[in-house]
Amino acid sequence: MEVNEKCDVYSFGVLTFEILFGKHPGDILYNSFQSSGVSLTLDVTSLIDELDQRLPHPTNVILKEVVSIIKITIACLNVNPRCRPIMEEVCKELVIFNSS
Numbered sequence: 125m126e127v128n129e130k131c132d133v134y135s136f137g138v139l140t141f142e143i144l145f146g147k148h149p150g151d152i153l154y155n156s157f158q159s160s161g162v163s164l165t166l167d168v169t170s171l172i173d174e175l176d177q178r179l180p181h182p183t184n185v186i187l188k189e190v191v192s193i194i195k196i197t198i199a200c201l202n203v204n205p206r207c208r209p210i211m212e213e214v215c216k217e218l219v220i221f222n223s224s
Contacts, residue, residue: 130205136214137200144194146176149201168194192217 141149152174168191175181175190182190196217202208 128205129211130208133200133208133211133214134205136211137197137208140193140197141201144176144179144190144197145171145174146178147174168198 138149141147141152145152152171171194172182172187172190196209196214199207199209200214
């Protein structure tokens with residue numbers, strides 16, 4: 125394993141996932157990774173039902189943003205470090221949500 129900035133992106137994905145779902149990503153996503161490790165196939169909308177029950181369920185106004193954050197988080201958790209976004213891209217996506 126090579127330690128580089130993509131490890132930080134992965135760590136951000138793990139932290140974000142744990143905040144949203146109250147669980148480690150492996151608890152929910154383990155079976156969703158394709159054997160190639162290059163991409164992830166899962167129904168993001170089905171993950172809405174997996175959100176941490178201690179958090180208030182997102183209203184329709186916020187739901188679109190939550191789905192987008194889940195998509196970014198999943199991209200950060202890609203098994204293949206080369207397929208993960210760089211943190212600058214993640215930040216730009218999050219700023220777009222914040223300015224909406």
